Every structure is written in structure tokens, then in C-alpha cells.
Amino acid sequence: MTIDLSFVWAAIIAFAVFAYIILDGFDLGIGIIFPAFPKRHDRDLMTNTIAPVWDGNETWLVMGGGGLMAVFPPVYSIVFPALYLPIIIMLISLIFRGVAFEFRWRTRPGSHLWDIAFWLGSSLAAIMQGITLGTLIQGIKVENYAYAGGTWDWLSLFSVLCGLALLAGYALLGATWLNLKTSGDVQARCQSLAKHLTILLLALIGVVSIWTPFINEIYFQRWFQWPTAFFSSFVPLLLAICACLVLMGLQQGKDLQPFLATLGVFVLSYIGLGISFYPYIIPGALTIREAAAPLTSLQFLLAGTAVLMPTILSYTGYAYWVFRGKVRPEDGYH
Template sequence: MLDANTLAFIWAVLIATAVFIYVCLDGFDLGIGILFPVLPHKEDRDVAVNSVAPVWDGNETWLVLGGVGLFPVFPLAYATILPALYMPLLLMLLALVFRGVSFEMRFRAANEVQQLWWDRAFSWGSYVAAFTQGIALGAFVQGIEVRDRAYAGGWWDWLTPFSVLTGLALVTGYGVLGACWLVWKTEGPLHDRARSQARSMGIALLLFILAVSLCMPFLQPAFRERWLSFPNMLFAAPVPILVLVLAWGFFRALERADQHGLWADAKPFVLVLGLFLVSYAGLGVSMWPWIVPPSISIWDAAAPPSTQLFLLAGTAVLLPIILGYTAYVYWLFRGKVRADAGYH
């Protein structure tokens, strides 16, 4: 029988994993919208949208699992985080709805002028959704004021220079994911344009990672203890080293991604996912075991063990189905996309 602490740990890993999968999967199709302003030709935008059309709505399944799973499993965290982040989360959800409507309506536009406006709506929704996700992340990481097990901060506490920085960083990161997806899934001039965008936005992403990393130790005393004290810095050192290795591999792979096959074109996408994973791990190193930094741990916020165990049994059934369906869809639409013939 699993004890309460083990169950809380398992659920923390599951929710963190679901959030990361969402960032990876929905990140690249949000990135497609972020890249729309640099895709001036209608044909290129059509190909870009068609490259994510089979998978984009399924990608958001993981947001539901990560966000809704917080409510029954860590109710205290849910009741504290939600009031602190009402505004950015509400704007994010509205932007995702707006973006979803425009995604479908662009295919039903009566003429090119209408489609252009739906394209703009799709892009605006992508920017707002990505930026507010980044703001919510920054506000969460910098700490939430808690008193008597309830949110005690103000309405605008989520809006700080650091949260704006993380918002811009996530927009850039999603843009890199979207560009690398197009490198992988397209051919010809669109492939070349995406490769150029991935290179320039990749440099900007590394600068944002550096800026966020330099700010982190000054947000909480616990963060400084994890990263700047001995011997903790020895255990944390693999994170920046891996970032440098993956960045070197990413730019090298971009140089070689010249339509020489699916694997060569897929490598930049895989490596930028590695950058996201290492950055995410860095956040985990900083914040563990706080689910509401700096005052509520995963064990403080956990629901009764019977509730966690009941939900875990259901998740054990549903999670393999979701993973299998997701893998099958990506395998089914694994080729490149052409303007005249769809996938091949």
C-alpha cells in the first residue's frame, strides 16, 4: 500500500509531466501562429496550418490533465494559485478559445480578405496565449504570498518585470519550436525561411534563458541556496552544461537540416525540446518540494490518500490510452506537408 508521501510525490511527477508535455506539444502549434507575421504568402500560411491541423486540438488534452488534476489532488495549491493568477489564466483561456475559432474559420472564409483577418486573429490569439502562460509561470516562480493557508496578495501581484521577462521568453521559445516544426514538416522556400527564423529566434531564446537564470537566485533565498552554495552547485552544474551542449547541437543541426531526409530535418526540433526539458528541470531543482513557493510543499497541499489513490487508479487506465492515441496520430501524419498534396 502506498503511503501519503509517496502518493503525493507520484502525483506531483504526473502533473509536472503533463504540463511539460503540454508545453512541448501545444508550444509548436502556438509557435506556428507566432510565426505568421513573417509568413507573408497565403500558400505558406496554409501549409503551416495544415502541418498542425491533425494534432493541434489533441495537444491541449495535456493542459486539462495538468491543470484540472491539480484541483482534486492538491486542493490547497489550487485554491491558492488560482486567485493569485486569475487574470493571466483567464486571458490565456480566452486567447486559446479565440485562436481555436480562428483556426477553423480560416478554412471557411468566403474570400482572401476574410481569411487574412482570421489569420491575424489566429496569430494574435497565439501571442496572447503564449505570453500569458509565460507571465503565469514567472508569477508562480517568484512566489505567492500566503497567510492562514490562503492567498494574501494583491490583484496585480502577477505583473512584475520578472513575469514579463518569462512571458517574452516563452513567446520566443514557442516561436523556435514552431520554426523547427516547419523545418521538419515542410519543403522548399518555407523550409528555408523557417530554418532562418529558428536560427535567429534560437539566439534570442538562449539570451532569455541566461537572463531568467541570472534573475532566479534573487527571487527566493531557497533558490540561492540551491544554485550558489557548496556543494549544492556541484549537483546543479549539469543543468547549465547540458544547456550549452544542446545549444551547440541545435545550431549544428540547423546547418545540416537542408531537406536531406526526415531525421536530419527533425533533429533541430528534438534538440530544442531538449533545451525545454533541461530548463524545466532547472526550475524543478530550484522549487522542489514547494508546490506554492515559498511556503506550501506538495505534502502540505495533498488531498487525503484515499482520494489520491482513487484518482490514480483512473489515471492508470486513461493515461496509456491518451499516450497511445497521441503516438498513433503523430505516426499517421509523420511525413512532410505539400501545398498541393497534403502529407506524403
């Protein structure tokens, strides 16, 4: 049996992107909910929960973006011209956020300004990522393997709605992460905030999910025609179950359950996207096989990835293991 390396690489890049979403999602989420915690003491505690790991979380973004350029060069050359502005804003926001994260500790008199910068960078990065996703879902105009749309095609009501949905999702990840890693007043306020964010996120996912099948006939067929309709019918039910688990865990004062259930919401949403997109990498325009680089390139890059990916997974897992447990203001991790 011959293995199609283009689909192997699609799975690798999909995994790298998803790893970035869930790992960098909660530390972006902490920045997004910063305004709900006006006290310096609370904000220091919140940033301490991600200080040992947040740099490593962004490794997956580099791997996903770099892998896309190397393995699916037509996608890179089509998608980036279509999304230059939101991608540039996202990258600048991530840089701005990283600077703010460091400088808020070093400039005490003006730390509140860096806190605003941290919130703004986190929020803009999340919204732009959601807008990028929304633009891919609504479709990119392609002619002769080149972008054929306008400068502002990425800006639509649907893409903005996707941006707000991802903003709410990251905020919920951040709140449930803090519920896991903190105690006392901060944890209590995160539990209350997470309940509201869960309801908001479900509402936004519901609107996006109802809207999506009517954007493109391909999506409608994926969701409502046999045999994919059989699998897609389980996604809304499982989403509702995960949302209930989040709310029940928060109500019962559990630490880990709300965070894991929130991750479940992201996993199911990602699976829903996979059902809609497959086998296209640019929906309706370019399939995974059509966009793949030559076989020799795929083989060469796969050999390097076979070493690189386990290394990243190992040091990421080790970092989270070393800094497991709750954070207390007086003595850090314990």
C-alpha cells in the same frame, strides 16, 4: 517501502504540464511566427502540419489543470485567485485561436483577419503562460492557506520577461517543427528564422536564470549549495550544447535534429525549475506533502489515471505516427 502518493501525483501533473508545453508549444509557435509568412499559400501549408494533432495536444492542459484541482486543492485555491486575469486571458486566447484556426479556412474573403486572430491568440496565450510561470517563481503571498497578495502582483518586470522567454521558446519550437515537416522555400525561411530565435531564446533564458537565484534564498541555496549545486552546474552546460545542436542542425540542413535539440532546451529548463522548486509546490509557502488531498482521494484518482494516461499516450502516439512525414501543398502528407 511506503510510496508517498503525493509525490507520485506531483510527478504525474508535472509530466502532464510538460507534455502540454512541448506538444501545444510548437503549434502555438506556428501561430506566433505567422507574420513572417505573409502569403496565404505558405500559411495554409503551415497550418496543415498541425491540423491532425493540435486538438489532442491540449488534452494535457485539461489533465494538468483538472489534476491539480483534484489532487492539490489548496494550490488551486491559492494560485488561481493570484492569477485570475492572466489565466482568463490565456483561456480566452486559446478559444479565440481555435475559432480562428477553423474559420480561416471557411471565410476566404476575410481570411486575413482570422490569420491576425490566430497570431494574436497564439501570442497572448504564450505570454500569459510565461507570466503565470514567472509569478510562481517570484513567489505568491500566502497566509492561512489563502492568497494574501494584491490584484496586480502577477504583473512585474520578471514575470513579463518570463512571458517573452516562453514566447520566443514556442516560436523556436514552431520554426523547428516546420523545418521538420516542410520543404522548399518555407523550410528555408524557417531555418533562417530559427537561427535568430535560438540566439534570442538563449539570451532570455540567461537573464531569467541569473535573476532567479536572487529572488528567493531557497533558489540560491538550490543552485549554489551542496549537493544540489553539483547537479545544477550541468544544466547551463547542457543548455549550451542543445543550442549548438540546434544551430548546427539548421546550418547542415538537417530536419529532425533542430527540433529534438529545441525540445532538449525545454527539458533542461524544466529540470532547472524542478531543482529550484522541490519540494515546494508553491515556492516558499506550501510543500507537495502539505498541499496533497487525503490519501483515499489520491488512491482513487490514481486508479483512474492508470487507465486514462496510457490511453492518451496511445492515441497521441498513434496520431503522430499516422501523420508522420513531410507535408506538401499539392497532396498533403506523404
